[in-house]
Amino acid sequence: MKDDLILETISVTKNFFGDKSTGVNNITIFVPKGKITAIVGESGSGKTTLLNLLYGTIQPDHGEVFFKEEQVLSRDHGIQHAHQVMRMVTQNGIDMNPDSTVWETIRDGLPPEDLSHEIKRVTEALNMLNIYPLKDYPFGKLSGGEKQRVTIAKALISRPQVLLLDEPFNQVDAFYREALQHDIRQIVREWKTTVVLVSHDPAEILSMADELIVIKEGEIVENGSPDVLYHSPNLLYTSQILASGSKITSYQAKICGIKSRRGIVVIYAENIRIVSFGKKWFVKMVLFKGFYEELIIEREGVTLRVMNYKRGKYKTGSQVSIKITKYFEFGKWEN
Numbered sequence: 001m002k003d004d005l006i007l008e009t010i011s012v013t014k015n016f017f018g019d020k021s022t023g024v025n026n027i028t029i030f031v032p033k034g035k036i037t038a039i040v041g042e043s044g045s046g047k048t049t050l051l052n053l054l055y056g057t058i059q060p061d062h063g064e065v066f067f068k069e070e071q072v073l074s075r076d077h078g079i080q081h082a083h084q085v086m087r088m089v090t091q092n093g094i095d096m097n098p099d100s101t102v103w104e105t106i107r108d109g110l111p112p113e114d115l116s117h118e119i120k121r122v123t124e125a126l127n128m129l130n131i132y133p134l135k136d137y138p139f140g141k142l143s144g145g146e147k148q149r150v151t152i153a154k155a156l157i158s159r160p161q162v163l164l165l166d167e168p169f170n171q172v173d174a175f176y177r178e179a180l181q182h183d184i185r186q187i188v189r190e191w192k193t194t195v196v197l198v199s200h201d202p203a204e205i206l207s208m209a210d211e212l213i214v215i216k217e218g219e220i221v222e223n224g225s226p227d228v229l230y231h232s233p234n235l236l237y238t239s240q241i242l243a244s245g246s247k248i249t250s251y252q253a254k255i256c257g258i259k260s261r262r263g264i265v266v267i268y269a270e271n272i273r274i275v276s277f278g279k280k281w282f283v284k285m286v287l288f289k290g291f292y293e294e295l296i297i298e299r300e301g302v303t304l305r306v307m308n309y310k311r312g313k314y315k316t317g318s319q320v321s322i323k324i325t326k327y328f329e330f331g332k333w334e335n
Ligand SMILES: Nc1ncnc2c1ncn2[C@@H]1O[C@H](COP(=O)(O)OP(=O)(O)OP(=O)(O)O)[C@@H](O)[C@H]1O
Pocket: 016, 017, 021, 022, 023, 041, 042, 043, 044, 045, 046, 047, 048, 049, 050
């Protein structure tokens, strides 16, 4: 394995009950050291299965998983070095004792040799995750978002080399979510931790990840940097996972002034500008999105989503003209 990589899967397959449509098939991935790699894909595409294979919670039917040069066997097959230096955070912290306090829960994540530094390390973890005031609360009485922060603190306190995160922030409210995403990025940079992240949230994926792995029906279909995959996706699937856009046929594209022979056209909401002249589109809906609005506009049976920063300017039922600054074309049979 190359020095800049830490985890690797070679042609890994894991199906459940012999059914090839479940789990993952023939997956080869390389996880760079000290970076955040996000696994993205629609529900049921195999993201959690892949994370469990990396962590050794399940064993592949075929293929191999490596941590550095060491093969990651199932956790049932005894302690291995990889198991001690990797931590996984699942969605609900289900394996926690509800009666333990937050302090005790996080302390239990400390390796025995570090217990003499309990006060310093637990306090540091509590502060890092913004949960110091909750230190004496029983874990079971916390909200979903608080539980997620405690679970992350418990995983981080052992300073793992690899942190595997499965939808780690889905119950954290918007304000703390951004702060937490920022904190995780800081930790990765400072401690040179490697993170593998599974998330459904495009904003989270794009702002946090250094590398993306796109998985569909148990297979890797595309990978690269968030910037490249967002701005030039090879697949319709990738564009739909990463961006809010409108998918229309080539025939409908003509109504938007686009000539396309490939079959499907995708236009991201931010690539449509409202201008003063041109064909009129009917504003069907105005969706409040905080610092911007999303307009749903329609003409001749074509519906488009438009990002609009001039809040309050356009009302439902009014008419607007548009200019499309960029679009993507995909083959008809791609999905
Ligand atoms: N233990 C299991 N037994 C049977 N089938 C399973 C098992 N675990 C996963 N699968 C199936 O394998 C496929 C991939 O599941 P997986 O949980 O890895 O997907 P996912 O991308 O993480 O989905 P989601 O985003 O909804 O969590 C699904 O069809 C799922 O039903």
